[in-house]
Amino acid sequence: xxxxxxxxxxxxxxxxxxxxxxxxxxxxxxxxxxxxxxxxxxxxxxxxxxxxxxxxxxxxxxxxxxxxxxxxxxxxxxxxxxxxxxxxxxxxxxxxxxxxxxxxxxxxxxxxxxxxxxxxxxxxxxxxxxxxxxxxxxxxxxxxxxxxxxxxxxxxxxxxxxxxxxxxxxxxxxxxxxxxxxxxxxxxxxxxxxxxxxxxxxxxxxxxxxxxxxxxxxxxxxxxxxxxxxxxxxxxxxxxxxxxxxxxxxxxxxxxxxxxxxxxxxxxxxxxxxxxxxxxx
Amino acid sequence: xxxxxxxxxxxxxxxxxxxxxxxxxxxxxxxxxxxxxxxxxxxxxxxxxxxxxxxxxxxxxxxxxxxxxxxxxxxxxxxxxxxxxxxxxxxxxxxxxxxxxxxxxxxxxxxxxxxxxxxxxxxxxxxxxxxxxxxxxxxxxxxxxxxxxxxxxxxxxxxxxxxxxxxxxxxxxxxxxxxxxxxxxxxxxxxxxxxxxxxxxxxxxxxxxxxxxxxxxxxxxxxxxxxxxxxxxxxxxxxxxxxxxxxxxxxxxxxxxxxxxxxxxxxxxxxxxxxxxxxxxxxxxxxxxxxxxxxxxxxxxxxxxxxxxxxxxxxxxxxxxxxxxxxxxxxxxxxxxxxxxxxxxxxxxxxxxxxxxxxxxxxxxxxxxx
Numbered sequence: 001x002x003x004x005x006x007x008x009x010x011x012x013x014x015x016x017x018x019x020x021x022x023x024x025x026x027x028x029x030x031x032x033x034x035x036x037x038x039x040x041x042x043x044x045x046x047x048x049x050x051x052x053x054x055x056x057x058x059x060x061x062x063x064x065x066x067x068x069x070x071x072x073x074x075x076x077x078x079x080x081x082x083x084x085x086x087x088x089x090x091x092x093x094x095x096x097x098x099x100x101x102x103x104x105x106x107x108x109x110x111x112x113x114x115x116x117x118x119x120x121x122x123x124x125x126x127x128x129x130x131x132x133x134x135x136x137x138x139x140x141x142x143x144x145x146x147x148x149x150x151x152x153x154x155x156x157x158x159x160x161x162x163x164x165x166x167x168x169x170x171x172x173x174x175x176x177x178x179x180x181x182x183x184x185x186x187x188x189x190x191x192x193x194x195x196x197x198x199x200x201x202x203x204x205x206x207x208x209x210x211x212x213x214x215x216x217x218x219x220x221x222x223x224x225x226x227x228x229x230x231x232x233x234x235x236x237x238x239x240x241x242x243x244x245x246x247x248x249x250x251x252x253x254x255x256x257x258x259x260x261x262x263x264x265x266x267x268x269x270x271x272x273x274x275x276x277x278x279x280x281x
Numbered sequence: 282x283x284x285x286x287x288x289x290x291x292x293x294x295x296x297x298x299x300x301x302x303x304x305x306x307x308x309x310x311x312x313x314x315x316x317x318x319x320x321x322x323x324x325x326x327x328x329x330x331x332x333x334x335x336x337x338x339x340x341x342x343x344x345x346x347x348x349x350x351x352x353x354x355x356x357x358x359x360x361x362x363x364x365x366x367x368x369x370x371x372x373x374x375x376x377x378x379x380x381x382x383x384x385x386x387x388x389x390x391x392x393x394x395x396x397x398x399x400x401x402x403x404x405x406x407x408x409x410x411x412x413x414x415x416x417x418x419x420x421x422x423x424x425x426x427x428x429x430x431x432x433x434x435x436x437x438x439x440x441x442x443x444x445x446x447x448x449x450x451x452x453x454x455x456x457x458x459x460x461x462x463x464x465x466x467x468x469x470x471x472x473x474x475x476x477x478x479x480x481x482x483x484x485x486x487x488x489x490x491x492x493x494x495x496x497x498x499x500x501x502x503x504x505x506x507x508x509x510x511x512x513x514x515x516x517x518x519x520x521x522x523x524x525x526x527x528x529x530x531x532x533x534x535x536x537x538x539x540x541x542x543x544x545x546x547x548x549x550x551x552x553x554x555x556x557x558x559x560x561x562x563x564x565x566x567x568x569x570x571x572x573x574x575x576x577x578x579x580x581x582x583x584x585x586x587x588x589x590x591x592x593x594x595x596x597x598x599x600x601x602x603x604x605x606x607x608x609x610x611x612x613x614x615x616x617x618x619x620x621x622x623x624x625x626x627x628x629x630x631x632x633x634x635x636x637x638x639x640x641x642x643x644x645x646x647x648x649x650x651x
Contacts (some may be wrong), residue, residue: 031502109437178370182428184357185364186435192358198385200374 013234031278032253042249050254057184060238060255067235068262073211076155078164082209083202087167091272104165112159119155123227140227147229155227156217160192164209171205172198207274213262235259286349288313288471289439292342302330305495306343311439314469316462318482322518330492331441334473335364340447347438358387363432363440365469367447369424371416377403377427378412381614384435402434405464422453431459433468442474446481458484466546479519483507486547491515508567513640516565519614523571523611526562526642529556536582537632539564545607549582551636561642568614570636571600571623575630587611589622603630 035047054060090100107115122128123145130142145151175198183193221236227239235255242252287310296304304326311317319327332338334345336357344353352360364556367555373378381399390398403409406426410499417422425445431441445461446454453618462485465472475480482489483503489515491498491506499511510516513524525548527541532553540547548564556562574584590610599621601613 019622080598089521147444176366176368176370178366179372180465182364182370183365183372184337185335185362186384186431187358187361188383189356189358194386197372203374 003103003252008255025257028253028257032250032257034250036248036250041247045076047250050251051258053251054254054258055135063233063235063238066149066233067218067259070149070156070234071214071223073153073242074160074217075214076157077153078161078213079206079210081157082137082161082164086165087172089165090169090172101169102164108162113226115159116155116223119151119158119223119227121268123151123154148226151227152224152232152234155223156220158215158221159223162215164213167209167212168202168205170252174205175201204274205269211270214266218263219259286313287311288348289473290344290346291330292344292346294330294333294334294345296326296338297341297342302495304333304340307492307495307497309490309497309500311473312487313471316465316472316474316485316487318475319475319477319492320482320518322483323477325492327410327477327492328443331364331443331473331475334439334567335362335441336360337364346461361435361438363435364438365425365428365432365442365445367444368637369415369416369448370529371424371427373416376412377408377416377419378457379434380416380427381412381431381434384431388435388592397519398434402430405433405467406430406460418473418635421449421647422457425457426460429464433464433470437470437616439471439473442472444475444477445480447476451504454481455496463487491518493518494611504599508638510638510640511567513563516638516640521568521612521614523566523568525609527562527564529558529560529562531558532556537540537639539639541558541607541609543607546605546609549634549638551635553639556639556641563640564634565638565640566611568637569598570632571603571611571613571630573613573615573619573630574631574646576629578629578631580629581631582634583637584629587628587630589624589626589628592621592624593628594621602626606630634637 026028031042032050033046033048035043035045035049037043053062083103089097089104092100094100120127124130125142125144125146127145129145130139133139133143145154179201180193180197183197184190188196218234219236221240224232224234225237225240228234233241236259239252239255239259242248289309289311291307291309293306293308294304297308304447307326307330309317319330321327323456330336333340335347336352336355340353343352346352347362349453368476372383373397376385376428377410381402385398398524399410400412405605406429408423408426411419411423419427426446428445444463446457449457461532463499470543474482474485488500489503489506490500492601493514499506499515501509506515507519509650510519510522510613516522525539525541527547529537530540530547531538535552537550537553537556538547541564550564578584587605589601589602590604591600593600594617597617598614599617599619601615602610603613611630613637
């Protein structure tokens with residue numbers, strides 16, 4: 001067989017990537033350096049003011065920081081909640097296993113807007129959560145759970161949990177049971193086997209699940225918009241407003257490019273990390 | 282067996298998976314330093330038995346006794362046993378050194394002592410310079426040596442081996458057999474070895490336990506189980522054998538005469554007290570016990586005219602199928618150095634009465650060899 005003869009199989013995917021991703025992102029580069037004049041529009045010329053503003057103005061820095069913090073905490077909480085679930089589903093011999101897996105995927109079949117509105121009903125000042133907390137006597141006045149970090153964290157953890165669980169199930173199922181049995185016979189207790197063998201061997205799944213959830217949560221628009229309201233901004237809602245409300249396409253382009261660069265850097269770094277730790281062995 | 286206390290005893294051990302009884306009240310003893318094989322076809326319960334000894338499968342009943350101590354309820358990681366898997370089961374995220382050191386670290390062996398012990402064990406399995414490699418960078422044979430070193434370095438009271446050589450190719454397997462046997466003789470470790478390969482079991486073992494459908498069919502030295510099979514299953518499973526069904530025509534002090542089905546021929550076996558005239562028996566004759574006789578030779582017992590109906594050369598031996606006067610076909614293996622006989626040739630065959638094993642025909646006779 002001719003070496004590398006399989007490359008043309010990549011062609012459809014590469015073409016799609018080129019047309020739908022590389023080209024639009026590339027077009028944003030010249031757009032992001034053109035001056036926008038209110039009431040006039042996008043004018044000819046060259047400026048880097050949208051970049052400098054983005055990286056120096058505390059308003060924007062706070063939004064960037066908040067977006068990253070939200071991404072990391074959502075990733076961490078889906079991981080912490082999802083790993084035990086995935087571990088159970090990967091290992092159980094119960095005949096309910098397939099049904100339980102479907103249950104994990106089930107929320108994805110509901111419209112995102114509907115799910116988000118559900119959270120509004122639950123998290124509002126006089127929503128179910130606050131009523132329950134009050135009835136239990138845990139709080140005197142309602143806890144603020146909407147239009148802030150806590151609300152976004154709760155809702156987005158729920159929304160992205162299925163992705164994490166599905167990726168982890170695959171990774172945990174790939175760990176040969178013999179390897180864990182070998183560790184136990186060699187004198188490792190259950191906990192020690194988990195920490196020294198199971199967990200390191202599920203690292204590739206943890207890494208890809210985390211990348212997936214992180215990228216999805218820092219680029220999510222609908223949930224932050226509905227649960228954060230017009231004032232509690234993250235980068236995606238900021239970009240949305242810039243393009244569609246203020247019509248300041250150059251500023252929006254600069255912000256969108258920064259978000260893209262952040263995502264690509266993170267994916268690159270985690271790839272390096274995976275190679276270094278020998279995950280995927 | 283010596284009178285020493287057994288290194289490992291299994292008492293009426295039992296395990297069922299749903300309605301299927303995998304291991305049915307099996308009792309066994311392994312003497313200190315003994316190499317004991319559990320031999321049987323896949324699904325006979327040998328691996329389940331081994332896993333129960335290791336503690337990875339919980340028995341439904343019975344006991345596992347290690348050097349006099351009942352360990353049936355002792356947790357896997359406190360049993361101080363070694364286990365080598367068919368899949369090697371090395372830790373892919375650790376180097377060879379870390380793999381071998383794993384068991385010692387779990388036992389709290391201090392680093393200054395640990396290093397030399399790991400090095401020495403790697404030398405013993407001839408992997409000295411490969412300590413820094415990862416398992417994926419090793420060949421199958423090397424990986425299995427790492428697995429052996431990893432299990433042996435902790436000086437386990439008993440080493441359990443679950444078809445450790447089955448994933449290796451034929452040449453390497455022969456090499457590893459010799460290596461394993463020499464290692465065992467050198468270290469004196471008691472080993473329980475599960476295999477479905479009868480040749481492997483015969484070559485390696487001090488004693489062989491033949492298992493079928495969760496039960497022990499026979500326990501004995503390799504020559505015993507091969508030459509004196511206790512049941513038709515053992516006779517069929519260890520090497521190739523001819524089965525002739527007949528009835529006992531006469532039982533004398535020095536010989537037993539069996540009239541074969543059809544009535545025209547009878548064969549002579551060694552003395553076999555306990556058989557009565559008229560009883561149905563299976564006569565088992567190994568294919569290498571049958572020899573060709575020159576035409577003029579004096580006719581002793583079990584001397585028959587035969588026709589060659591098939592011949593194939595297999596290096597160490599010639600394989601023949603011959604037909605007796607009553608139409609019955611027998612398989613014969615003659616030494617490979619002998620001159621071959623052509624298909625269709627008329628000849629004579631004979632076998633010694635002592636080479637005939639008589640098994641009471643309680644169960645229906647098998648149709649032919651294996």
